Structure formats: structure tokens, C-alpha cells
Amino acid sequence: MKKIVFLLLFCVSFAYSQDKNWDYFINRYNIEIHANKKFVFSGDVKASTLSKDGGACLYTQISGTDKKRLFFDNMLDRPITKDSWDLYSIEGILDADAKFIQVGGIVTGQGIFYFDNFQLKVQEKNGTWTIIPIENSNFDQPITDQNNLGWIRDKNNLNYVYSSVPRVSNKNSADYSLLVKSIYDIDEKPVSAKSIKLNPKGEAVLIENINVIDVNTGKTKKRSVLIRDKKIVEIARNIQVSDATVVKIDGTGKWLIPGMIDSHIHLFQSGSLYTRPDAFDLRKYRPYEEERKWLRQNAPDVLKRYLQSGITTVIDVGGPLYNYEIRDRYSDNTSFPNIYLTGPLISTYQPKAFDIEDSPIIKANSPEEAIELVRAQLPYKPDFIKIWYINSGDATLNHEIVKATIAESHKHNLKVAVHATNLKTAKLAIKAEADILVHSVSDAIDEEFVEMVTSKKIIYIPTLIVSDKYTEAFTQEIAFSNEELRLSNPFPIKSFSDHKHLNNDAQFERSKTRSFARRKRDFQQNDIEAANLKLLQDNNALIATGTDAGNIGTLHGTSYQEELQTMQEAGLSNLQILQASTISAAKILDKESEIGSIEVSKLADVLILDENPLEDIQALQKIQYVIKGGSVFRTEDVLIESPENVVQRQVNAYNLRNLDAFLENFSEDIEIYYFPNTLDIKGKEAYRKIFSNYFKKFPDLHCEILNRTVLGNTIIDHERVLRVKGGNYTEVIAIYKIENEKIAKVYFIKD
The missing domain is CATH 3.10.450.50 (Nuclear Transport Factor 2; Chain: A,)
Structure with a gap:
């Protein structure tokens, strides 16, 4: 019993020392008939990742006249074995006045922990053991809502998410276990990303006498626009307001458009030369975890740079699970872009460099595994699911995996975006009921494909510049505009000069030679992708602007303008480009009733431009004001540079x-x-x-x-x-x- 008391003190101290970064799950049972009996509470525990401050333990509390808490902390006697199940237990005597027993588990710190096969038993006078049934002791019912575990949990703590996963990988059975995961690194502090608002107290805004562009029709009307409580509340020729605190903006000679949407970004990538070790491995010069840490810390800076570029909504099409915490942490839609995202790409291929903890890409080896990967994201509340459809190996199995992923996602009312860059896989993805194609098709498309895309209302996101940026980076010929040098975060740009001092000429020369050899093919592919985009546009397909920002050389925020110019070179009109960047992009996740056009009751995400983008697409770079959820910023004040x-x-x-x-x-x-x-x-x-x-x-x-x-x-x-x-x-x-x-x-x- 002394050991139990010592463990009690240790665990209480340990748990509370983590600044409330701990959580519990318990069940409660009446045990009056078992007073004065010995009990054993046991369970299987393992960890797949564990930080220095992370841990897990079983938990028991006995309630009666004299309450006692009994802990067994496995970190004391036997550390959790990484990726290996171990059995742990608590033993004690139920007091004479014992009425209730609570049993369960506690987790603390950063880590991913698993629990399974809980058992509670008491010893009778004759020496035999009686099992006290524990509800859902094996967690064999798939958990789709972390707040409905069948167990009581600390709902005040949002640092942990709960889900059920197969106990044995690749096993097609009902043998599940409980996963408890910390969703962000508590040691990291974000950089400062200050802004200056013209209406810091949320004052109403009246934009007077401005040219309002209707992106649905392409028509322009001179109107006044009243914004209050984050939304557009009135659009009229003349609007009179009696509130003296209203911020008034003279829109004479200016143009008002909806905030733009980048439909394809990756917050787990910086755009630097170090950000994709599977494509160019420089980890001996900069450990990949340093790159990830920089991105987590600089997330507010990166997001503000989107606003500064007139992009009021971003859609992140795949990354580590920690991206969900980024979405939740920067959810203030008056100061940051609207953020929609999914978690790890469910893939038919796993790059070795991304065989890491909290990987942005996870390979599904079977349809059953794909289903579980979808379910594992549900507690995080994804906005959609993403598939990386790389058709290597068993093509039939790959297609079954894609179909299973899409079917399971649709069961949970989640759309599915698919990376499928050749014509065959793109068609297979559509046949499997994909909703979004997130890249251009690199082969010349045919009538069948056009019919499939238009009839099924597939959203097509071309991402025209990203491939060239890789080539430019690897041939050491990447160029940045003065706007990029001024508005982009400078540290990804810095990386492209590092080769001059890394003393690694051989690796850079090999990459340079290969990339020069690939350049001719890239030119041909660009022509095909441009022709595909024009053909789809001519057939009224739903086109959305996306950059794939974060990939090597494709910078967050500022790359958008080059993407627009490339779409124009492909033959799209200024209006079609503007629609792809606003209202059509809003349809990706069925948000067109909230954003994407200037209409009463929609979120006040709008831009005031000095020139008319219907006449010159470069007018989209001449932004005087960014208004985000009713907050007004001069463009230069969206982000105060450190x-x-x-x-x-x-x-x-x-x-x-x-x-x-x-x-x-x-x-x-x-x-x-x-x-x-x-x-x-x-x-x-x-x-x-x-x-x-x-x-x-x-x-x-x-x-x-x-x-x-x-x-x-x-x-x-x-x-x-x-x-x-x-x-x-x-x-x-x-x-x-x-x-x-x-x-x-x-x-x-x-x-």
C-alpha cells in the first residue's frame, strides 16, 4: 500500500506539472458488495511516439467515506515500450466502506498512446477471481466522435484527440484499440505577426461610391457597401448611417472584389529548398524536424502573407495532423484567412523521407487500412479527405484503395480531393466518385474526360506553375520578382542561395544536370496542361485557382499572381480567372453561400483595388485595402515586418x-x-x-x-x-x- 501512495503522489505531481496538458478517460462502477476484497485493474498500453515530458498511466479511484486514489505509473518501474504492447496493472484492497470504483487511463505531455483490453477483477474469499464487466473495455466499436467514447473524459482539455484504430496493422478484423494523441507541441511558441486594423474595435465599415464587381456575371455597378458584425449587410446606391463610429472609405475610382481563394496550398511546406526531402535531400545540412518546427512557429506569419496578397481563404490539401491545431489556433476570421484543410494524404505510395512520426503522407496497404485512415481523421473534424493516387505496383489494388477511401469519406459527408496527374488515373478517380482533382492532367485529355468532369461537376484545380518551380530551383535559375522579395517570408527565399556555401557541389550539379535534361519535357507538358485547361473552360467545367504553394520554389501568398498570369496565357479571360479565384473556388467545399462573391449576408471578405481587374489582371496586385471578416487593413499594415x-x-x-x-x-x-x-x-x-x-x-x-x-x-x-x-x-x-x-x-x- 505504501507503494500505491507513493505512486499517487508522483502521478499527481507529474500530471499537474504539465500545465494542464493532461487528460483522462474513466468509467465508474458500484462495488459495495466487494468491500474488503483485493482488486486488480489491468490493461495493455503502448506508445508510437513519446517526448521527454510525455507519458501514460492506468488510473483507479475508490470512493467511499474515505476517498482514495490509486495510481500505477508505468514510467517509474517500466517505461512504455515504443511500438510494442505491454500489460500494466494496479493492485489494492477495497476499503470496508467502498461504494464506487473509477478506472481508466491518464495521458500527459506530447505523444501518441494506445490502450486496450482493460480488465477489473476482485478476489473472493475462496481465492477465485470475479470479473467486473467494463463497458467497451476493448474499444472495438469504431469511434467517430471523440466526445462519445463510451467512457467519461476531461472535455475541458482540447489538447488530445481520441479515436479507435486497428490493434494490429494490416489486420482485417474488429480488433481495435483506443488511440489518444496530443495534437501540438506545447514547447513551441509562434512568432509575432502584428497587424494594424483601421477598425480595431470591430466598428462598422461603409465603403462609398465604389465600383462593385459581380463575379457571377462580370457586370460592374457603382454602389456603397455597409459592413457590420463581420458581414455585408447592405449594398445600395446611397447608404446613410447615423453611427458616428462607422469607418468610412471613399471608394471613388476604386474597384471592389471578393477576397481571393487559394484552393491548393500546403502549410507543412515552406517553399524552401529544404522542404521536400523526398525530392531533394539536404537533411544533413538542415534536419527535417527543424523545417517542420520553423513552419509551426511561423504559421501566423505565413497566413498573414496570404491576406497581404489579397487571399482571404486558403485550402490546405494535406499535411501532418498538427495542421489541425494550426487551423484551430488561427481561426479568428477577422485577422487570418479562412482555413480549410485535411490531414495526412491517404496514399498508394510512401516516400521513404516521409516515413516519420506524424507524416504528411501515409500509405494504405489495403482498402481496410484506407477506411481506418479516414476514420482516424474524423476526431479532428477534417473539411475533406485527400488521396495521393500514385499508380505504381498493383494497379487493381490501388484502385480498390481509392474507392474505399472515397466511399468511407462520403459516408461522413466529406468530399474527396485526388492527386491524379495522368489521364488514366484521373478517369479512375472520377469513376470512384472523386469530387476534386487537385492538379492538371499531364496527358492530352479527350472527350470522355471532358464529359466526366462536366457531367459530375468535378472541381478542377490546374496548379500550372509548381512543376516549373522545381525545375528552376534545381537548375539554380529560380528568379523572384521584387514583389516576392518584398512580401514573401525571406527565409524560404534565402535557401536558394545556400548552395554557394554548403560545400555540396556534387549533389547540386547532379540535380542541375537532371533538371536541364527534363526542361524540354516540362515545356511540352506545360503546353498540354494549358490546352487541357482551355478545353475544360470552354466546356464550362468548374475551374478553381490553386498554386500548390509550399512546394520548392512556390512561395506562400505571392506565388498566386504568377499562377493567375499563367492561366491567362492558357487562354482564360480575366473574368474567368476572377471566377476561378473566387466564386468557383468557394464551391469546392460548398461555401458559396458564405464567401466568394459580394452579396448581402456573406462574410465581409473583400478587396479594394486601385484598378479594374476585368481590364488588366495585374490589377489584382494593386490592393489598397484588405477587408477580412469586417476588419479593415491597409495592405502594408496586414503584417508588420519583424x-x-x-x-x-x-x-x-x-x-x-x-x-x-x-x-x-x-x-x-x-x-x-x-x-x-x-x-x-x-x-x-x-x-x-x-x-x-x-x-x-x-x-x-x-x-x-x-x-x-x-x-x-x-x-x-x-x-x-x-x-x-x-x-x-x-x-x-x-x-x-x-x-x-x-x-x-x-x-x-x-x-
Whole structure:
């Protein structure tokens, strides 16, 4: 009994030390007739992943006149075995006044835990054991709602999700176990992503005398628009308001369109050279977990950059389960885009690099496994399900897996998006009742395919630029516009210059050679995909704009404009592009009654443009205001750039020898000093003259940041600069002082 009390104290301390990151599930039974008897509560436990602060234990509480809690914490005597079931138990004596016993499990910290085969028994006077039945002791009823386990749980804790999964992988039986998973890393803190709202208290907004574009018809009418409580409440020629707090915007000479929708993104990818180790493996230089951690921490920054680009809704078509926490954490639709997403891609193929914990891609080896993978996502409340249909191996089995995935998803009223890039698999996906095709078909389509897409109202998302971006990145010829250098997060862009200092020329040269060889094929494929898109559009197929942002070279937010331009080059009209980017995209998840057009009662997600996008598609880059769920932002105030990002932007432009992009990061009266106080250069124009010649003189110029210290608005970089390929490096300490998102002063310390 002393051991039980010690375990009680340890577990109570352990559980509460996790800052409420713990949860329990229990059942309660009357045991008055078993007073003074010995009891044993046992169960099977395992973990598939476990952090340093994660753990699980069985739990027992006996209630009577004198309440007692009895714990067995398996971390003390016998740690949980990763991926191996072990039997654990609690033993004790039921008190003379015992009336009730509660039994179950506790989980804490970060991890994925499994429970099965609970048993409660008492020993009779003759030495025999009596089993006390426990409801759903084997969890063999599939759990589709984590709040209806058949067990009582701590519903105040949203850090854990519950579901049932097969106890034995690949086994087609009713032998299930309970899965309990922590849904985010409690140690990570997001970066600051500040904005400035013109109506910080949610004041109503009146946009007066603006050209309102009806994306359904392409017609434009001069109207006033009143926004209140997140929604559009009135559209009329003249609107009078008596509320003095209403924020008024003069729309004279401006155009109002719905916020745009990127129908295909991946928040588990940054767009950097390190983000797809299955395509280009640089993990020895940057561990993949560092990439994932950066993305989790920078999620608010990435999402704000979509808003800054006029994209008020994003659809994430597959990623790790932790993406659900990102969706929930940034669900404020007045400050972030509307986020719709699914979890891991249910796939017919598993890249080795993604055979990891909380993988973004999980291979289903059978239709039964595919069904369970769908069910495993249900507790997270996915917005849809995604299939990666790679038709290698057994084609018949692959199709059965796809059919089973779609059928199970539809049972739960979830649409299914399918990655199927050749004509045969795309047709098979549609025959299996897919709802969305998330990429262009790379083969020339035929009349049968057009009929299938149009008759079944399949949403077709072309993603035209993503493949070329891989080729450009691998041939080291990727180029970024000044808008991308200004508006994109600078750290993914930085990665494309890293090859100059990674000392890995052989790997980069191999990739470069292969990519140059593939370029001719890419040009041919681009022509086919463009022709396919035009043919589908001419036949009134439902087209939605999507970038596949997050893939190597396809940057979050800013890549959208290039996608639109490529759609235009394929032959789509400006109106058709605008429809694909708004109302048609809203139909993907049946949200057209909420977003996608400017109508009374819809969410006030709108953009105020300086020019008419029906005349010039590049007008979509000339955004004066972004209004998100009724919150009004000047475009430049959607995201207040951090001092570190400002400094990194100028480093990126320096390495690209882009003079305008470089100078944009400096204030007009920039002062350059030799440390501590010798003024060397003053004013941006003087700096321009110096660097105009400097960039021309050194075509191989490259700056590597060896170390960086961030202290408020001061950034201290230890830089190593190479001017001539094969030459000597120069090292320097640069101290940057940032004011109003510009570099105001720089102090250099040189040898």
C-alpha cells in the first residue's frame, strides 16, 4: 500500500506539472458488495511516439467515506515500450466502506498512446477471481466522435484527440484499440505577426461610391457597401448611417472584389529548398524536424502573407495532423484567412523521407487500412479527405484503395480531393466518385474526360506553375520578382542561395544536370496542361485557382499572381480567372453561400483595388485595402515586418544583386558607420551609386550569415562575404538598427 501512495503522489505531481496538458478517460462502477476484497485493474498500453515530458498511466479511484486514489505509473518501474504492447496493472484492497470504483487511463505531455483490453477483477474469499464487466473495455466499436467514447473524459482539455484504430496493422478484423494523441507541441511558441486594423474595435465599415464587381456575371455597378458584425449587410446606391463610429472609405475610382481563394496550398511546406526531402535531400545540412518546427512557429506569419496578397481563404490539401491545431489556433476570421484543410494524404505510395512520426503522407496497404485512415481523421473534424493516387505496383489494388477511401469519406459527408496527374488515373478517380482533382492532367485529355468532369461537376484545380518551380530551383535559375522579395517570408527565399556555401557541389550539379535534361519535357507538358485547361473552360467545367504553394520554389501568398498570369496565357479571360479565384473556388467545399462573391449576408471578405481587374489582371496586385471578416487593413499594415525579416530581405537582395529590392529595405536617410561612430555613407541615393557599381563588379557575390543575434530592433550579424568565386572570404560584424520597418543605421566592424 505504501507503494500505491507513493505512486499517487508522483502521478499527481507529474500530471499537474504539465500545465494542464493532461487528460483522462474513466468509467465508474458500484462495488459495495466487494468491500474488503483485493482488486486488480489491468490493461495493455503502448506508445508510437513519446517526448521527454510525455507519458501514460492506468488510473483507479475508490470512493467511499474515505476517498482514495490509486495510481500505477508505468514510467517509474517500466517505461512504455515504443511500438510494442505491454500489460500494466494496479493492485489494492477495497476499503470496508467502498461504494464506487473509477478506472481508466491518464495521458500527459506530447505523444501518441494506445490502450486496450482493460480488465477489473476482485478476489473472493475462496481465492477465485470475479470479473467486473467494463463497458467497451476493448474499444472495438469504431469511434467517430471523440466526445462519445463510451467512457467519461476531461472535455475541458482540447489538447488530445481520441479515436479507435486497428490493434494490429494490416489486420482485417474488429480488433481495435483506443488511440489518444496530443495534437501540438506545447514547447513551441509562434512568432509575432502584428497587424494594424483601421477598425480595431470591430466598428462598422461603409465603403462609398465604389465600383462593385459581380463575379457571377462580370457586370460592374457603382454602389456603397455597409459592413457590420463581420458581414455585408447592405449594398445600395446611397447608404446613410447615423453611427458616428462607422469607418468610412471613399471608394471613388476604386474597384471592389471578393477576397481571393487559394484552393491548393500546403502549410507543412515552406517553399524552401529544404522542404521536400523526398525530392531533394539536404537533411544533413538542415534536419527535417527543424523545417517542420520553423513552419509551426511561423504559421501566423505565413497566413498573414496570404491576406497581404489579397487571399482571404486558403485550402490546405494535406499535411501532418498538427495542421489541425494550426487551423484551430488561427481561426479568428477577422485577422487570418479562412482555413480549410485535411490531414495526412491517404496514399498508394510512401516516400521513404516521409516515413516519420506524424507524416504528411501515409500509405494504405489495403482498402481496410484506407477506411481506418479516414476514420482516424474524423476526431479532428477534417473539411475533406485527400488521396495521393500514385499508380505504381498493383494497379487493381490501388484502385480498390481509392474507392474505399472515397466511399468511407462520403459516408461522413466529406468530399474527396485526388492527386491524379495522368489521364488514366484521373478517369479512375472520377469513376470512384472523386469530387476534386487537385492538379492538371499531364496527358492530352479527350472527350470522355471532358464529359466526366462536366457531367459530375468535378472541381478542377490546374496548379500550372509548381512543376516549373522545381525545375528552376534545381537548375539554380529560380528568379523572384521584387514583389516576392518584398512580401514573401525571406527565409524560404534565402535557401536558394545556400548552395554557394554548403560545400555540396556534387549533389547540386547532379540535380542541375537532371533538371536541364527534363526542361524540354516540362515545356511540352506545360503546353498540354494549358490546352487541357482551355478545353475544360470552354466546356464550362468548374475551374478553381490553386498554386500548390509550399512546394520548392512556390512561395506562400505571392506565388498566386504568377499562377493567375499563367492561366491567362492558357487562354482564360480575366473574368474567368476572377471566377476561378473566387466564386468557383468557394464551391469546392460548398461555401458559396458564405464567401466568394459580394452579396448581402456573406462574410465581409473583400478587396479594394486601385484598378479594374476585368481590364488588366495585374490589377489584382494593386490592393489598397484588405477587408477580412469586417476588419479593415491597409495592405502594408496586414503584417508588420519583424526587424529580423527586414535584415534578411536585404541579405537576400544583396545575394541576388537586385539593387532596387536591396535599397527598398533602407530608410531614405540611411547612415552607414564604421564602428563605433565614424560616418561613412549617408542617404539612400549615395548608397545606390556605390552598390550599383558593386553589384556589377562582383557577379558571384554571396553573403553567408554565420551567426545572428536579435535584440528588439537591433540585429547583429556575423557575415562572411565571398566576392569572387574561388577567392578569399571577408568576415565582418554588421549591427543593424531598424526603425519603422526600415534599416536606419548600420555599424560595421571589420578586421
